Amino acid sequence: MAIAVLVVGERVAGESPDVTFELLGRGRELADALSGELAVVVVNDLDEGAQFGIADVLYVVDGMDSASYSAPQWEAAIGAVIQRVSPQVVLVSTGTVGIDLAGALATKFNAPLASYVIDVTAQGDKLVVTSQLYGGKLLSEGEIDAFPAFVSVLPGSLPVEKGRAQGSPRVEHIDAGDQLRLSKGRGTELREPDTSGVDITSAALLVSVGRGIGSKENLELVAELAEAMKAPLSASRPVIDQGWLPKPHQVGKSGKKVKPTVYLAFGISGAPEHLEGMRSAETIIACNTDPSAPIFEVAHYGTTLDLFDLVPELTDIVGG
CATH class of the missing domain: 3.40.50.1220 (TPP-binding domain)
Incomplete structure:
Protein backbone atom coordinates (compact mmCIF):
# COMPACT_ATOMS: atom_id res chain seq x y z
CA MET A 1 0.00 0.00 0.00
CA ALA A 2 1.31 3.44 -0.92
CA ILE A 3 2.15 6.14 1.60
CA ALA A 4 -0.73 8.62 1.69
CA VAL A 5 0.46 10.90 4.49
CA LEU A 6 3.94 11.65 5.79
CA VAL A 7 4.30 13.45 9.13
CA VAL A 8 7.54 15.29 9.85
CA GLY A 9 8.29 14.43 13.48
CA GLU A 10 10.13 17.02 15.51
CA ARG A 11 12.39 16.62 18.54
CA VAL A 12 12.78 19.30 21.21
CA ALA A 13 15.33 18.63 23.96
CA GLY A 14 15.21 14.94 23.08
CA GLU A 15 11.43 14.66 23.24
CA SER A 16 8.60 14.79 20.71
CA PRO A 17 6.42 17.89 21.20
CA ASP A 18 2.61 17.66 21.34
CA VAL A 19 2.25 19.04 17.83
CA THR A 20 3.84 15.89 16.37
CA PHE A 21 1.04 13.82 17.91
CA GLU A 22 -1.55 16.33 16.72
CA LEU A 23 -0.26 15.74 13.19
CA LEU A 24 -0.21 11.97 13.65
CA GLY A 25 -3.81 11.89 14.86
CA ARG A 26 -5.10 13.89 11.91
CA GLY A 27 -2.68 12.11 9.59
CA ARG A 28 -4.32 8.82 10.49
CA GLU A 29 -7.72 10.16 9.47
CA LEU A 30 -6.38 11.56 6.21
CA ALA A 31 -4.49 8.37 5.34
CA ASP A 32 -7.59 6.25 5.91
CA ALA A 33 -9.69 8.61 3.79
CA LEU A 34 -7.08 8.49 1.01
CA SER A 35 -6.81 4.67 1.26
CA GLY A 36 -3.11 4.71 1.99
CA GLU A 37 -0.62 4.34 4.82
CA LEU A 38 0.45 6.85 7.46
CA ALA A 39 4.20 7.36 7.89
CA VAL A 40 6.29 9.53 10.17
CA VAL A 41 9.88 10.59 9.54
CA VAL A 42 12.28 11.43 12.35
CA VAL A 43 15.94 12.30 12.60
CA ASN A 44 18.29 10.09 14.63
CA ASP A 45 15.37 8.70 16.65
CA LEU A 46 16.34 6.47 19.58
CA ASP A 47 12.94 5.07 20.50
CA GLU A 48 12.58 2.78 17.49
CA GLY A 49 8.96 3.78 17.01
CA ALA A 50 7.54 2.99 20.43
CA GLN A 51 5.83 6.36 20.73
CA PHE A 52 4.63 6.50 17.12
CA GLY A 53 2.31 3.52 17.32
CA ILE A 54 -0.50 5.10 15.34
CA ALA A 55 1.69 5.20 12.22
CA ASP A 56 2.08 2.31 9.79
CA VAL A 57 5.70 3.15 9.01
CA LEU A 58 8.48 5.00 10.82
CA TYR A 59 11.30 6.30 8.66
CA VAL A 60 14.47 7.05 10.61
CA VAL A 61 17.04 9.23 8.87
CA ASP A 62 20.49 8.13 9.97
CA GLY A 63 23.78 9.96 9.71
CA MET A 64 22.66 13.46 10.67
CA ASP A 65 25.07 15.58 12.69
CA SER A 66 22.39 16.15 15.31
CA ALA A 67 18.68 15.64 15.93
CA SER A 68 18.46 19.42 16.46
CA TYR A 69 17.10 21.35 13.52
CA SER A 70 19.50 22.45 10.81
CA ALA A 71 17.80 23.93 7.74
CA PRO A 72 20.13 22.64 4.97
CA GLN A 73 20.44 19.15 6.45
CA TRP A 74 16.77 18.69 7.23
CA GLU A 75 15.74 19.92 3.79
CA ALA A 76 18.14 17.44 2.20
CA ALA A 77 17.23 14.53 4.49
CA ILE A 78 13.44 14.94 4.57
CA GLY A 79 13.51 15.73 0.86
CA ALA A 80 15.26 12.40 0.24
CA VAL A 81 12.50 10.57 2.12
CA ILE A 82 9.75 12.37 0.19
CA GLN A 83 11.52 11.55 -3.06
CA ARG A 84 11.66 7.88 -2.06
CA VAL A 85 8.12 7.30 -0.73
CA SER A 86 6.09 9.84 -2.80
CA PRO A 87 3.43 10.74 -0.20
CA GLN A 88 0.26 12.51 -1.26
CA VAL A 89 0.29 14.79 1.80
CA VAL A 90 3.14 16.02 3.97
CA LEU A 91 2.17 17.38 7.41
CA VAL A 92 4.50 19.72 9.30
CA SER A 93 4.01 22.15 12.16
CA THR A 94 3.73 25.91 11.79
CA GLY A 95 6.49 26.26 14.34
CA THR A 96 10.21 26.93 14.40
CA VAL A 97 10.90 23.95 12.16
CA GLY A 98 7.83 23.90 9.95
CA ILE A 99 7.75 27.57 8.99
CA ASP A 100 11.26 27.21 7.57
CA LEU A 101 11.13 23.64 6.28
CA ALA A 102 7.69 23.53 4.66
CA GLY A 103 8.36 26.43 2.31
CA ALA A 104 11.73 25.04 1.26
CA LEU A 105 10.34 21.58 0.55
CA ALA A 106 7.26 22.85 -1.27
CA THR A 107 9.55 24.88 -3.51
CA LYS A 108 11.86 21.92 -4.01
CA PHE A 109 8.98 19.72 -5.21
CA ASN A 110 7.06 22.53 -6.95
CA ALA A 111 4.08 21.66 -4.78
CA PRO A 112 1.24 23.61 -3.11
CA LEU A 113 1.61 24.69 0.51
CA ALA A 114 -1.10 25.68 3.01
CA SER A 115 0.22 27.47 6.11
CA TYR A 116 -1.20 28.45 9.51
CA VAL A 117 -3.72 25.64 9.13
CA ILE A 118 -6.07 24.88 12.03
CA ASP A 119 -8.07 22.13 10.29
CA VAL A 120 -7.56 19.81 7.34
CA THR A 121 -9.82 17.08 5.96
CA ALA A 122 -9.96 14.89 2.87
CA GLN A 123 -13.05 15.18 0.71
CA GLY A 124 -12.95 12.91 -2.30
CA ASP A 125 -9.79 13.59 -4.27
CA LYS A 126 -8.99 16.92 -2.62
CA LEU A 127 -7.99 18.43 0.71
CA VAL A 128 -10.03 21.11 2.43
CA VAL A 129 -7.95 23.32 4.71
CA THR A 130 -8.89 26.11 7.11
CA SER A 131 -6.15 28.64 7.81
CA GLN A 132 -5.77 31.57 10.19
CA LEU A 133 -5.06 35.00 8.74
CA TYR A 134 -4.09 38.22 10.50
CA GLY A 135 -3.18 36.50 13.76
CA GLY A 136 -6.45 34.59 13.97
CA LYS A 137 -8.73 37.54 13.23
CA LEU A 138 -9.87 35.91 9.98
CA LEU A 139 -10.32 32.28 8.90
CA SER A 140 -9.90 31.23 5.27
CA GLU A 141 -11.06 27.93 3.76
CA GLY A 142 -9.44 26.58 0.65
CA GLU A 143 -9.08 23.43 -1.45
CA ILE A 144 -5.98 21.60 -2.67
CA ASP A 145 -6.30 19.14 -5.55
CA ALA A 146 -2.65 18.82 -6.57
CA PHE A 147 -0.27 16.37 -4.91
CA PRO A 148 2.10 16.15 -3.16
CA ALA A 149 0.55 18.79 -0.93
CA PHE A 150 2.32 20.37 2.04
CA VAL A 151 0.18 21.36 5.01
CA SER A 152 1.67 23.37 7.89
CA VAL A 153 -0.54 23.12 11.01
CA LEU A 154 -0.59 25.57 13.91
CA PRO A 155 0.38 23.85 17.17
CA GLY A 156 -2.58 23.50 19.51
CA SER A 157 -5.15 23.31 16.71
CA LEU A 158 -5.83 19.56 16.75
CA PRO A 159 -6.39 16.91 19.45
CA VAL A 160 -3.24 15.35 20.87
CA GLU A 161 -4.35 12.11 22.50
CA LYS A 162 -5.45 10.25 19.35
CA GLY A 163 -1.93 10.59 17.99
CA ARG A 164 -0.51 8.78 21.03
CA ALA A 165 -2.26 5.49 20.21
CA GLN A 166 -0.20 2.37 20.87
CA GLY A 167 1.08 0.14 18.09
CA SER A 168 4.16 -1.16 16.31
CA PRO A 169 4.96 0.61 13.04
CA ARG A 170 7.39 -0.88 10.58
CA VAL A 171 10.76 0.77 11.11
CA GLU A 172 12.90 1.59 8.09
CA HIS A 173 16.27 3.30 8.35
CA ILE A 174 17.26 5.63 5.55
CA ASP A 175 20.80 6.74 4.85
CA ALA A 176 20.63 10.21 3.30
CA GLY A 177 24.40 10.52 3.24
CA ASP A 178 24.65 11.46 -0.43
CA GLN A 179 22.13 14.26 -0.06
CA LEU A 180 23.68 15.45 3.20
CA ARG A 181 27.13 15.71 1.66
CA LEU A 182 25.72 18.07 -0.96
CA SER A 183 23.96 20.27 1.59
CA LYS A 184 25.69 23.45 2.66
CA GLY A 185 25.67 24.62 6.27
CA ARG A 186 25.35 22.82 9.57
CA GLY A 187 23.50 23.49 12.80
CA THR A 188 25.95 24.22 15.60
CA GLU A 189 23.85 24.82 18.70
CA LEU A 190 20.33 25.12 20.03
CA ARG A 191 19.64 28.28 21.96
CA GLU A 192 16.67 28.18 24.30
CA PRO A 193 14.51 31.33 24.35
CA ASP A 194 14.62 33.66 27.31
CA THR A 195 11.82 32.58 29.63
CA SER A 196 12.13 35.69 31.82
CA GLY A 197 12.10 33.40 34.83
CA VAL A 198 8.42 32.50 34.37
CA ASP A 199 6.71 29.23 33.47
Whole structure:
Protein backbone atom coordinates (compact mmCIF):
# COMPACT_ATOMS: atom_id res chain seq x y z
CA MET A 1 0.00 0.00 0.00
CA ALA A 2 1.31 3.44 -0.92
CA ILE A 3 2.15 6.14 1.60
CA ALA A 4 -0.73 8.62 1.69
CA VAL A 5 0.46 10.90 4.49
CA LEU A 6 3.94 11.65 5.79
CA VAL A 7 4.30 13.45 9.13
CA VAL A 8 7.54 15.29 9.85
CA GLY A 9 8.29 14.43 13.48
CA GLU A 10 10.13 17.02 15.51
CA ARG A 11 12.39 16.62 18.54
CA VAL A 12 12.78 19.30 21.21
CA ALA A 13 15.33 18.63 23.96
CA GLY A 14 15.21 14.94 23.08
CA GLU A 15 11.43 14.66 23.24
CA SER A 16 8.60 14.79 20.71
CA PRO A 17 6.42 17.89 21.20
CA ASP A 18 2.61 17.66 21.34
CA VAL A 19 2.25 19.04 17.83
CA THR A 20 3.84 15.89 16.37
CA PHE A 21 1.04 13.82 17.91
CA GLU A 22 -1.55 16.33 16.72
CA LEU A 23 -0.26 15.74 13.19
CA LEU A 24 -0.21 11.97 13.65
CA GLY A 25 -3.81 11.89 14.86
CA ARG A 26 -5.10 13.89 11.91
CA GLY A 27 -2.68 12.11 9.59
CA ARG A 28 -4.32 8.82 10.49
CA GLU A 29 -7.72 10.16 9.47
CA LEU A 30 -6.38 11.56 6.21
CA ALA A 31 -4.49 8.37 5.34
CA ASP A 32 -7.59 6.25 5.91
CA ALA A 33 -9.69 8.61 3.79
CA LEU A 34 -7.08 8.49 1.01
CA SER A 35 -6.81 4.67 1.26
CA GLY A 36 -3.11 4.71 1.99
CA GLU A 37 -0.62 4.34 4.82
CA LEU A 38 0.45 6.85 7.46
CA ALA A 39 4.20 7.36 7.89
CA VAL A 40 6.29 9.53 10.17
CA VAL A 41 9.88 10.59 9.54
CA VAL A 42 12.28 11.43 12.35
CA VAL A 43 15.94 12.30 12.60
CA ASN A 44 18.29 10.09 14.63
CA ASP A 45 15.37 8.70 16.65
CA LEU A 46 16.34 6.47 19.58
CA ASP A 47 12.94 5.07 20.50
CA GLU A 48 12.58 2.78 17.49
CA GLY A 49 8.96 3.78 17.01
CA ALA A 50 7.54 2.99 20.43
CA GLN A 51 5.83 6.36 20.73
CA PHE A 52 4.63 6.50 17.12
CA GLY A 53 2.31 3.52 17.32
CA ILE A 54 -0.50 5.10 15.34
CA ALA A 55 1.69 5.20 12.22
CA ASP A 56 2.08 2.31 9.79
CA VAL A 57 5.70 3.15 9.01
CA LEU A 58 8.48 5.00 10.82
CA TYR A 59 11.30 6.30 8.66
CA VAL A 60 14.47 7.05 10.61
CA VAL A 61 17.04 9.23 8.87
CA ASP A 62 20.49 8.13 9.97
CA GLY A 63 23.78 9.96 9.71
CA MET A 64 22.66 13.46 10.67
CA ASP A 65 25.07 15.58 12.69
CA SER A 66 22.39 16.15 15.31
CA ALA A 67 18.68 15.64 15.93
CA SER A 68 18.46 19.42 16.46
CA TYR A 69 17.10 21.35 13.52
CA SER A 70 19.50 22.45 10.81
CA ALA A 71 17.80 23.93 7.74
CA PRO A 72 20.13 22.64 4.97
CA GLN A 73 20.44 19.15 6.45
CA TRP A 74 16.77 18.69 7.23
CA GLU A 75 15.74 19.92 3.79
CA ALA A 76 18.14 17.44 2.20
CA ALA A 77 17.23 14.53 4.49
CA ILE A 78 13.44 14.94 4.57
CA GLY A 79 13.51 15.73 0.86
CA ALA A 80 15.26 12.40 0.24
CA VAL A 81 12.50 10.57 2.12
CA ILE A 82 9.75 12.37 0.19
CA GLN A 83 11.52 11.55 -3.06
CA ARG A 84 11.66 7.88 -2.06
CA VAL A 85 8.12 7.30 -0.73
CA SER A 86 6.09 9.84 -2.80
CA PRO A 87 3.43 10.74 -0.20
CA GLN A 88 0.26 12.51 -1.26
CA VAL A 89 0.29 14.79 1.80
CA VAL A 90 3.14 16.02 3.97
CA LEU A 91 2.17 17.38 7.41
CA VAL A 92 4.50 19.72 9.30
CA SER A 93 4.01 22.15 12.16
CA THR A 94 3.73 25.91 11.79
CA GLY A 95 6.49 26.26 14.34
CA THR A 96 10.21 26.93 14.40
CA VAL A 97 10.90 23.95 12.16
CA GLY A 98 7.83 23.90 9.95
CA ILE A 99 7.75 27.57 8.99
CA ASP A 100 11.26 27.21 7.57
CA LEU A 101 11.13 23.64 6.28
CA ALA A 102 7.69 23.53 4.66
CA GLY A 103 8.36 26.43 2.31
CA ALA A 104 11.73 25.04 1.26
CA LEU A 105 10.34 21.58 0.55
CA ALA A 106 7.26 22.85 -1.27
CA THR A 107 9.55 24.88 -3.51
CA LYS A 108 11.86 21.92 -4.01
CA PHE A 109 8.98 19.72 -5.21
CA ASN A 110 7.06 22.53 -6.95
CA ALA A 111 4.08 21.66 -4.78
CA PRO A 112 1.24 23.61 -3.11
CA LEU A 113 1.61 24.69 0.51
CA ALA A 114 -1.10 25.68 3.01
CA SER A 115 0.22 27.47 6.11
CA TYR A 116 -1.20 28.45 9.51
CA VAL A 117 -3.72 25.64 9.13
CA ILE A 118 -6.07 24.88 12.03
CA ASP A 119 -8.07 22.13 10.29
CA VAL A 120 -7.56 19.81 7.34
CA THR A 121 -9.82 17.08 5.96
CA ALA A 122 -9.96 14.89 2.87
CA GLN A 123 -13.05 15.18 0.71
CA GLY A 124 -12.95 12.91 -2.30
CA ASP A 125 -9.79 13.59 -4.27
CA LYS A 126 -8.99 16.92 -2.62
CA LEU A 127 -7.99 18.43 0.71
CA VAL A 128 -10.03 21.11 2.43
CA VAL A 129 -7.95 23.32 4.71
CA THR A 130 -8.89 26.11 7.11
CA SER A 131 -6.15 28.64 7.81
CA GLN A 132 -5.77 31.57 10.19
CA LEU A 133 -5.06 35.00 8.74
CA TYR A 134 -4.09 38.22 10.50
CA GLY A 135 -3.18 36.50 13.76
CA GLY A 136 -6.45 34.59 13.97
CA LYS A 137 -8.73 37.54 13.23
CA LEU A 138 -9.87 35.91 9.98
CA LEU A 139 -10.32 32.28 8.90
CA SER A 140 -9.90 31.23 5.27
CA GLU A 141 -11.06 27.93 3.76
CA GLY A 142 -9.44 26.58 0.65
CA GLU A 143 -9.08 23.43 -1.45
CA ILE A 144 -5.98 21.60 -2.67
CA ASP A 145 -6.30 19.14 -5.55
CA ALA A 146 -2.65 18.82 -6.57
CA PHE A 147 -0.27 16.37 -4.91
CA PRO A 148 2.10 16.15 -3.16
CA ALA A 149 0.55 18.79 -0.93
CA PHE A 150 2.32 20.37 2.04
CA VAL A 151 0.18 21.36 5.01
CA SER A 152 1.67 23.37 7.89
CA VAL A 153 -0.54 23.12 11.01
CA LEU A 154 -0.59 25.57 13.91
CA PRO A 155 0.38 23.85 17.17
CA GLY A 156 -2.58 23.50 19.51
CA SER A 157 -5.15 23.31 16.71
CA LEU A 158 -5.83 19.56 16.75
CA PRO A 159 -6.39 16.91 19.45
CA VAL A 160 -3.24 15.35 20.87
CA GLU A 161 -4.35 12.11 22.50
CA LYS A 162 -5.45 10.25 19.35
CA GLY A 163 -1.93 10.59 17.99
CA ARG A 164 -0.51 8.78 21.03
CA ALA A 165 -2.26 5.49 20.21
CA GLN A 166 -0.20 2.37 20.87
CA GLY A 167 1.08 0.14 18.09
CA SER A 168 4.16 -1.16 16.31
CA PRO A 169 4.96 0.61 13.04
CA ARG A 170 7.39 -0.88 10.58
CA VAL A 171 10.76 0.77 11.11
CA GLU A 172 12.90 1.59 8.09
CA HIS A 173 16.27 3.30 8.35
CA ILE A 174 17.26 5.63 5.55
CA ASP A 175 20.80 6.74 4.85
CA ALA A 176 20.63 10.21 3.30
CA GLY A 177 24.40 10.52 3.24
CA ASP A 178 24.65 11.46 -0.43
CA GLN A 179 22.13 14.26 -0.06
CA LEU A 180 23.68 15.45 3.20
CA ARG A 181 27.13 15.71 1.66
CA LEU A 182 25.72 18.07 -0.96
CA SER A 183 23.96 20.27 1.59
CA LYS A 184 25.69 23.45 2.66
CA GLY A 185 25.67 24.62 6.27
CA ARG A 186 25.35 22.82 9.57
CA GLY A 187 23.50 23.49 12.80
CA THR A 188 25.95 24.22 15.60
CA GLU A 189 23.85 24.82 18.70
CA LEU A 190 20.33 25.12 20.03
CA ARG A 191 19.64 28.28 21.96
CA GLU A 192 16.67 28.18 24.30
CA PRO A 193 14.51 31.33 24.35
CA ASP A 194 14.62 33.66 27.31
CA THR A 195 11.82 32.58 29.63
CA SER A 196 12.13 35.69 31.82
CA GLY A 197 12.10 33.40 34.83
CA VAL A 198 8.42 32.50 34.37
CA ASP A 199 6.71 29.23 33.47
CA ILE A 200 3.02 29.92 33.08
CA THR A 201 2.33 26.33 32.00
CA SER A 202 3.04 24.89 35.46
CA ALA A 203 1.14 27.49 37.53
CA ALA A 204 -1.94 26.43 39.50
CA LEU A 205 -3.19 30.04 39.50
CA LEU A 206 -2.78 32.56 36.70
CA VAL A 207 -3.66 36.24 36.66
CA SER A 208 -4.04 37.21 33.02
CA VAL A 209 -4.56 40.57 31.35
CA GLY A 210 -5.72 41.67 27.92
CA ARG A 211 -6.13 44.71 25.70
CA GLY A 212 -8.62 46.17 28.18
CA ILE A 213 -5.73 47.23 30.42
CA GLY A 214 -5.27 50.15 28.04
CA SER A 215 -1.56 50.86 28.42
CA LYS A 216 1.72 49.46 29.70
CA GLU A 217 1.62 51.82 32.65
CA ASN A 218 -1.67 50.27 33.81
CA LEU A 219 -0.11 46.79 33.94
CA GLU A 220 1.28 47.58 37.37
CA LEU A 221 -2.26 47.49 38.73
CA VAL A 222 -2.77 43.85 37.76
CA ALA A 223 0.86 42.96 38.52
CA GLU A 224 0.30 44.00 42.13
CA LEU A 225 -2.67 41.64 42.38
CA ALA A 226 -0.66 38.81 40.84
CA GLU A 227 2.15 39.41 43.32
CA ALA A 228 -0.27 39.48 46.25
CA MET A 229 -1.76 36.17 45.06
CA LYS A 230 1.74 34.73 44.45
CA ALA A 231 0.74 33.95 40.87
CA PRO A 232 2.50 34.55 37.53
CA LEU A 233 1.21 37.34 35.32
CA SER A 234 0.14 36.16 31.87
CA ALA A 235 -1.45 37.95 28.94
CA SER A 236 -3.33 37.70 25.67
CA ARG A 237 -1.61 38.34 22.35
CA PRO A 238 -2.38 42.10 22.00
CA VAL A 239 -0.47 42.80 25.22
CA ILE A 240 2.54 40.85 23.94
CA ASP A 241 2.37 42.41 20.45
CA GLN A 242 2.49 45.86 22.03
CA GLY A 243 5.67 44.87 23.86
CA TRP A 244 4.10 45.40 27.29
CA LEU A 245 5.14 41.90 28.44
CA PRO A 246 7.72 39.41 27.06
CA LYS A 247 6.62 36.51 24.83
CA PRO A 248 6.93 33.81 27.57
CA HIS A 249 3.89 35.39 29.28
CA GLN A 250 1.59 34.84 26.27
CA VAL A 251 -1.38 32.48 26.50
CA GLY A 252 -2.93 31.17 23.29
CA LYS A 253 -2.29 29.18 20.15
CA SER A 254 0.66 31.34 19.21
CA GLY A 255 1.79 31.39 22.85
CA LYS A 256 1.42 28.68 25.47
CA LYS A 257 -1.43 26.37 26.39
CA VAL A 258 -2.17 26.50 30.11
CA LYS A 259 -4.35 24.42 32.40
CA PRO A 260 -4.31 26.06 35.85
CA THR A 261 -6.74 25.33 38.65
CA VAL A 262 -7.89 28.97 38.48
CA TYR A 263 -7.54 31.41 35.57
CA LEU A 264 -8.33 35.06 36.32
CA ALA A 265 -8.89 37.08 33.13
CA PHE A 266 -8.98 40.89 33.28
CA GLY A 267 -9.80 42.93 30.18
CA ILE A 268 -9.58 39.90 27.87
CA SER A 269 -12.26 39.80 25.16
CA GLY A 270 -11.72 36.15 24.30
CA ALA A 271 -10.36 35.84 20.75
CA PRO A 272 -10.47 32.22 19.46
CA GLU A 273 -6.70 31.78 19.62
CA HIS A 274 -6.63 32.90 23.26
CA LEU A 275 -9.55 30.67 24.28
CA GLU A 276 -7.77 27.70 22.71
CA GLY A 277 -4.84 28.28 25.04
CA MET A 278 -6.77 28.46 28.33
CA ARG A 279 -10.19 26.85 27.96
CA SER A 280 -8.94 23.72 29.78
CA ALA A 281 -8.50 25.63 33.05
CA GLU A 282 -10.57 24.07 35.85
CA THR A 283 -12.11 27.41 36.88
CA ILE A 284 -12.20 30.51 34.66
CA ILE A 285 -13.15 33.85 36.20
CA ALA A 286 -13.52 36.74 33.75
CA CYS A 287 -13.81 40.50 34.18
CA ASN A 288 -14.84 42.50 31.11
CA THR A 289 -17.13 45.52 30.80
CA ASP A 290 -18.59 44.12 27.56
CA PRO A 291 -21.33 41.61 28.54
CA SER A 292 -21.20 40.05 25.05
CA ALA A 293 -17.44 39.39 25.15
CA PRO A 294 -16.64 35.82 23.96
CA ILE A 295 -14.65 35.18 27.16
CA PHE A 296 -17.96 34.77 29.00
CA GLU A 297 -18.83 31.78 26.79
CA VAL A 298 -16.12 29.74 28.50
CA ALA A 299 -15.98 31.46 31.91
CA HIS A 300 -17.42 29.69 34.93
CA TYR A 301 -17.83 33.02 36.72
CA GLY A 302 -17.82 36.55 35.37
CA THR A 303 -18.40 40.20 36.07
CA THR A 304 -18.83 43.34 33.97
CA LEU A 305 -17.29 45.55 36.65
CA ASP A 306 -14.53 47.87 35.48
CA LEU A 307 -11.21 46.15 36.17
CA PHE A 308 -9.78 49.47 37.39
CA ASP A 309 -12.37 49.41 40.19
CA LEU A 310 -12.25 45.69 40.90
CA VAL A 311 -8.53 44.88 40.85
CA PRO A 312 -7.46 47.35 43.60
CA GLU A 313 -10.23 46.00 45.84
CA LEU A 314 -9.09 42.42 45.27
CA THR A 315 -5.48 43.40 45.94
CA ASP A 316 -6.45 44.97 49.26
CA ILE A 317 -8.46 41.89 50.26
CA VAL A 318 -5.69 39.43 49.32
CA GLY A 319 -2.92 41.61 50.75
CA GLY A 320 -4.80 42.22 53.96
